[in-house]
Amino acid sequence: MRIEDERDRRIGELLDEAAHQVRPIADLAPVLRRGGRRRALRFSALVAGVAIFVGAIGWAGFTIKERGDASAWRTFGSRAATGWTLSYPNAWHAQTLGTLGKCPGEGRFAGAIFTNTSFGFRNPQGRAPGCGDRLVFAGFPSDGVAVAVLPRGGTFGPSVISPNTRFPIRSGQLHATGGIVGGPQQRYLGVVAGGTEKVILFTWTGSAASSSARADVARIIESFRMSAAPQVPAPTGTIAFTVKPSDGAQPVIYRTTDGGAPARSFDGALPAFSPDGTEVAYRSGLGYGPWRLMVANADGSDPREITSFAGSLSGVGAPSWSPDGSHIVVDANNGISIVDVDTGNATPLPTADYGTRACYSMEPSWSPDGSLIVFAALCDGSGDGLWTVHPDGSGLTRIGDSAGRFQEYRFPVWSPDGSRLVFVGQQASPTCLSSPPCSSSTFDLFTSAPDGSSIVRLTRAGTFFEFPSWSPDGSQIVADESDGLAIVGADGAGILRIPTSGLRAFGPSWQP
């Protein structure tokens, strides 16, 4: 057991005491029977699979590489239940379209490009596909699939795909794209996954594409749209972030300038630059016990304690400054408190109220005009959301759609001009076509208007984003993603992972 401190160890002991009351009967026979049956089934499935392959019908499953690294390959089964069959290994298109390349000088996966053009593939002007060209797939009921190459910046035309049956794809954001056409018997969809070096072909058969099948396709295209989006420019300025040492020691704040190698700055966690950029507020540590709200100069010098919080729940959000720098709002002890920087006096604010349901109010952010504080609520049962309240405690309001679009709303942060909120929303995994082996959910970045309306998705990386922070000009957002830092365009264009020298980075803050 790797319990870190005495208190946790005692809780572990309590659980162990209770656990020892459970004394299972080690009856192996039913286990062997169940497992043995499954072995037999798998063997017969293998035989059936070989028969199908010999019949050249196709594979029952195929593999989609969702992200740039090979560990993320995932196999989906057939979707007979919704009228889908998926096929890939067709010799013709596997040879011709099998490989995509990289645009030289544009970073990784800048476009969907053929590198293997030796099969004579040419666009109508006789040119071989090149860097940055877009690909359009069209399927025809009798002829199979056709592919057209559009010059970089070109648009769809009716001669390529019928406008009536063209699948709506947001143009201008894609290097890689897809399309659908089809007759009453067969429909095809081709997708080039620009971030994945793969061409993937979906076909389905049936009388008509059901709305649910279309919704599935929309989700697939959307997911590839994100992975194929253009590169984000390298960040400029300074980003401070937290590094959690692997040995369980206290966290440390590092800084990176213009995306360069990070440098250790001072001890603490979850830094937040003051509005004028000269100071950093941060927490003395992470954990479950008492903690101190600290302020230091931006370079880490002159650290001073503003106040301390007792209690078991230390809160999980970063501090947030009032625009005049006189106050800091923090989450602590299951609520939100405003702290006077000069006196250290802490004033609690009213918190999320869902009647009888117990909630944690956390992760506050102060609006740039000073009039509102937004925060997240995590409650028992469903019904989490974002709330706003005036700094004087009046006007507690739930914002956002009440339809429960997200299972969790987290980390709301105002844009520098106060016109948008970025937040983290938890949803069921968008590319999850079959039940297992998909992970249950992802935490992606979204923006919304300050009243929670007009939600825009920024990422669909299938990972966990946390602690977003805006660039000073509001054009980019930095957030941590699975122990690394990622820069995302505020309009949703692309993701750039910035190097953290192998450090486990989280909780970034962009210096104004």
Place this chain on the structure above:
Amino acid sequence: VVADREGFEAFYREHLDRVVRACALVVLDSGAAEDFAAEAFARLWSNWGQVHDSDHAGGYVFKTAMRLCAKRGADARREPVGVQGDRPAPGDEAERATVRHDVWEALAGLSLRQRQTLVLRDWAGYSTNEVAAMLGIAEPTVRVHLTRGREQLRQVLKVQERG
């Protein structure tokens, strides 16, 4: 095949208690926990031919059982079943039985997520990052659930200290 089966049987006897106990702490039902554990071991047995590393297999069977527990534990009853029945006995044993009873009751007062995070982190010893990955939730969420779970158990500790 005989050696195959003997190896599996040894593995089963070594890991069964831990898997069932973790599951029972989550679903509050020792019978259901045994069922889920049996299913997890059966899945492992169907792949036993490919298993070369028993540590890895231990992690696999534990995580599989915990997933099954979580899935069906959502509908589980809130009253502990089959684990609460210790009759107070004289002396030290009576005190321990009381503690056990209090712990099971404290667990019943928690949500499924809180029990999962508590058991995986504080009993099974996974890091909060690992727990987040296993449960498909964000690391700060793990911390929030864990905090509330620990608060409950600290009440048990307080009573214990007063007694």
